[in-house]
Amino acid sequence: MNLGRRVLLASGLSVLLLLVAVGYVVVAGHRGSAPAVAATTVDASPGPRILFRSTDPGSMGRVATVGSGQRPGPRTVSGVACNRVYAAAGTVICLRPDGPLATYQLAVLDARLKEVQTYPLVGVPNRARVSPSGHWLAWTVFVTGDSYNGGRFSTRVGMINTVTGDTVDTLETFAVTLNGRPYRAADLNFWGVTFAGDRTFYATMSTGGRRYLVVGDVTARTVRTLVSNVECPSLSPDGTRIAFKSARDGDPSKGWRLSVLDLATMHRTALAxxxxxxxxxxxxxxxxxxxxxxxxxxxxxxxSVPADGSGAPTKLIPDAESPASLAAS
Incomplete structure (x- = not known):
């Protein structure tokens, strides 16, 4: 099968999603059209740099880098525009609009941001990650049409191995263990993958109105819960801690608190x-x-903020989002 023609995360989209996505494409297209900054060659290979998506009016949406030892330091801006971007080991994932319609694509880029492959993507891009080896890519999109969700947005996670061509269309097909017992439910949602390697990953799972940190196995196609009220996990380079956001008082309407979880002790540290x-x-x-x-x-x-709860927040890169450290882990 030609994977380039495969529609990833295929699911029915409602009129609501179509209208929202059209608006998003119009905005994203406008963001990426400003030519005020000349495009230069961006180096996304391992090194002392941070890759990010620019939100500066003169380079809105463009992929850029800045030296990780400079605060903020001069930025190098490419001619490539993405809605979400991330990189590791010289592989870049770029989620972006696919033409003038309300459709999107996943673009696999090399360290010079040259397009290697693209895949059709159904849903509005939300999160993106690359495994430390650069082999596995994961993404989260917003979709609608789930009968249990009353027309509201749901999330889907997909993965692809750029070396083997293996795909995961949705984590909802994985066998779930909740609090030590097999679990099935129609309202399972997943988002925010972070990789521990080419087999193990962490993600957020929601069901029954609760959110859980899960650890998954791509080969075995399984996930199991670890703790509750952990969203959008991000594994530290040494594999010992997870940075995450947690809903204040368990209620997302009250906002989120940035924290770090020690995987050995399950101790949570609220950051500054x-x-x-x-x-x-x-x-x-x-x-x-x-x-x-x-x-x-x-x-x-x-x-940025210290991971041990000390210090104070510091503005690292102005007019930026979707940061990824390119330093080899």
């Missing part, structure tokens, strides 16, 4: 960032966490 952070954080080495804070519908900045 007290603003509501609705993002999947990324690690800057093993001692810092970076994340985007929005300031309006289009603009955002990338901030």
């Amino acid at each position: 960032e007290t603003r509501s952070v609705d993002d999947q954080a990324a690690w800057l080495g093993n001692a810092e966490v970076m994340y985007a804070v929005r300031r309006g519908t289009k603009a955002s900045d990338v901030w």
Whole structure:
């Protein structure tokens, strides 16, 4: 089968999703059209740099880099535009509109942001991750049409191995163990994958009105719950901790608190960032966490904070989002 023609995460989209996605494409297209900054060659290979999506008005949506030792330092801006971007081991995942209609695609790019392959994608892009080896890509999209959800948005997670061509159309087909027991439910939702390797991953699962951190096995096609009230996990380079957002008092309407979970003890440490952070954080080495804070519908900045709960938030990259440290783990 030609994987380039395969529709990933195929599911029925309602009129609501179509209208929302059309609006999103129009905005995204406008964001990527500003030519004020000359495009240059961006290096996404392993090194002391941070890859990100620019939200500067002159380069809105473009993929860029900045030296990780400079705060903020000069940025290098490419001519490639993405709605979400992430990179590891010289492989870049770019979620972007696919033409003028309300459709999207996943683009696999090399370290020079040259297109390697594209795959049709159903849903509105939300999260993106690459495994440490650069082989596995994961993404989260918003979809509608689930009968249990009353027309509201649901999430889907998909994965693809760029070496073997193996795909996971949705985690909802995986065998689920909830609190030590096999579990099935129509309302299962998954989002926010982070990889521990080419087999093990972590993600968020929701069911019955609760959110859980799950650990999954791509080969065995299984997931099992670890703890509750953990969303958008991000595994530290040393594999010992997970940065995450948790709903305040378990209620997302009250916002989220950025925290770190020790996987050995399951101890949670609230970080010094007290603003509501609705993002999947990324690690800057093993001692810092970076994340985007929005300031309006289009603009955002990338901030960082110590991972041990000390210190104070620092603006790392102005006019940026979707950060990924390119330092080899």
